[in-house]
Every structure is written in structure tokens, then in C-alpha cells.
Amino acid sequence: IGYYDRATGKALLEKCVAGTYTRLVNTAAGYAANAEVKVVKTSTTYQLWYNSVQIGTDQTVSDVGNGEYFGLFGTGGGGSASQFFCL
Secondary structure, three states: OEEEEOOOOEEEEEEEEOOEEEEEEEEEOOOOOOOOEEEEEEOOEEEEEEOOEEEEEEEEOOOOOOOOOOOOOOOOOOOOOOOOOOO
């Protein structure tokens, strides 16, 4: 899960394996209106991008199973997503 937390001013990347969340990136980033949050996956390497800038470092994740489950995640209204790719 990649997201921006306006309350803390941080961009975050988390994984969830067997119901347990682990925070992989937790880095301060200045808020920008209409900025995109993007998670880029290449093999087992994940990157978090916010406002066209990589946040944190590349993360190797190899314990997420077969990648069968993916999609939108939200806790409030008003969010949107576009340009989905399955690799």
C-alpha cells in the first residue's frame, strides 16, 4: 500500500502478509495538491513515488505470495486511481 499521510507529512509504503502490516518506507515529504502516489514493482523490487519523486529507497519484497490480490485501498471518500498495469 502506498499513500501520503497529511497528518504526519510523510509518504508511506506498507506490505501486508497474512494479515500483518509491515512499514517499508516512512519518509517526510512536502504536501503537494493533486500529487500522485505511485508504487512501481519490478520483479521483487518495489519503489514508492510521490509527486514524481522516488521516496525512500528500493524495497525488496519476496514474501507476498503469488501476487494474486491487488487493487484499490481506501479509508475515505474522494480518492481515485487510474492506469492499472498487471505485471
